[in-house]
Amino acid sequence: MSDRPAPPRFSVVICVYTEERWGDILAAVDSVRKQSPAPLETLLVVDHNERLLDRLTEEYADARRDGEVRVLANAGPRGLSAGRNTGIAAARGDVVAFLDDDAVAEHDWLHHFAAGYTDPAVVAVGGRTLPAWASGRRPVWFPEEFDWVVGCTYRGLPPGRVRVRNVLGGNASFRRSAFDAAGGFATGIGRDGDRRPLGCEETELCIRLANAVPGAVLLIDDRAVIHHKVPAVRERFAYFRTRVYAEGLSKALVAQSVGAGKGLESERRYTSRVLPAGVLRGVRDALLGRPGGAGRAGAIVTGVALAAAGYALGTLRARRGRSPAFSWGPITPEGVPRETGAPEKKGAAA
Template structure:
């Protein structure tokens, strides 16, 4: 199984992170077919990467500025049977691609996603993680590291791009975009990532481009199966500013806005099915658990219970605002328009 790995980059401030991500892909037990670096409208960074990484495919984002456009560019440049995506501030465990590859023996599987663990503040630096033999990357039992804020609930780890409490191995509605892979033909079925949904240089941290894509893929190919495999492990860096409550609140509100765009594109039934289950089952359990811990003397338990409650409220508010203001579906790229014909 040939797997092309796409890494989207946009700023030289993440130079060491980008090199660490590339090094981790090079060290995979299942060797990548190719590594494609997509540079988002930053010629200086593109030239620097081209000079430093001559054995890689380095291409400029030829679509709209932002993560969705970068991914669409990467897909167009890829020649592997499968296209995998890794964030530019993440590193992959050596068995990451092997865990993806084993699922593609089943022709019904259109995509596979993995477990994303947090590199909280205080974790090893990107320079340290450029060593493929680093103990973190080769741990028998992978785990997050660094200093997780005591109030930060695991049920909301999605706000920092990580796997969250409530995800279970097996079939899943949608994969998380920074740790995902798809058969290349899936893009011919569903088109590309919607460029009016994912992260751009907008002041709000919008997201959900992978959610909308996965739902659209399954709507257009009803037999397509998406799988979550926790053995496909990566670590995603959480900068100090994203470990603060102010960012948590903004991210929750932005997620609500993004979900309004998703439901406008794919419908509320599919667009909110997983969110309803998470809100009605997982979050109440998290609140109860936090309150029990607080009653036993762990003050942070009360903070987690409050963060879950406030996070749900801010996400719901963002969705309500988004639903009230969205007037037309997100702009699609040419490949998506062609797929509709």
């Protein structure tokens, strides 16, 4: 008799909010349905858009009857975090995986996730996210060190299957039991449609999870690949500036919740080693007459300055009690996290 654990059953959650991504949504679902092994179910969570909810319900009527694709309304406040919590609450699988609505997964995406869970200490496994630029190629000024700006894996993350502080939310999976231990995604941090692109909800959750589960292991396996669309507007420097500034604001919220020590642990290495090396590469390329070298070096310096400014402002707001209220709590049957006026700190670092 084998002592190997049975392979996990996956529930894949895709949060959607706009009909403008109709074709992308269908492609994302199709990529999940073609996985080997096949998931137990795909959950489409619609963020307060009745027309899109009705349209998707009709589109997947047959798949819904089989339980293969389920279409749900976000049962919480508007935004990505509550949408994910709705999916978690409804999930029937042992592992809940998340895929962005404008991304497609390679056919063995879940296979590589599943391999990570052979170790019972592993509570989360993330993957590698590659950009699919609308223009067909990376803008010459856009540094790979900042690919997180467009929701993709960035230069500086270690290759292979490695232990990490946090996974990236658009290409990630968690044991269902992890949410019982740590609660759901914090509302008030994550994205809300096309509004200011605040983020870091998965960072906050992963740190909270590591604190709540002694010995918890979180992995990234770069063989679990998805391809994430980058629309033309996000190839522009104006979006870059907005996004990195918002990241600073978000990091201040994370530090408020879990403490600056854990909240900025990975960022210190990134800013002290990865980014200076990127600037040097850009300067070298500029001196050698290679296109984009000066632009990449300048973008890195600008990105650091704007993120620092956002963090400083976010920290000041927190000290004055003016930061956005956000909360997390246990996943209820309705998929709504417990709401309070300020972030809870159960299981968080002081």
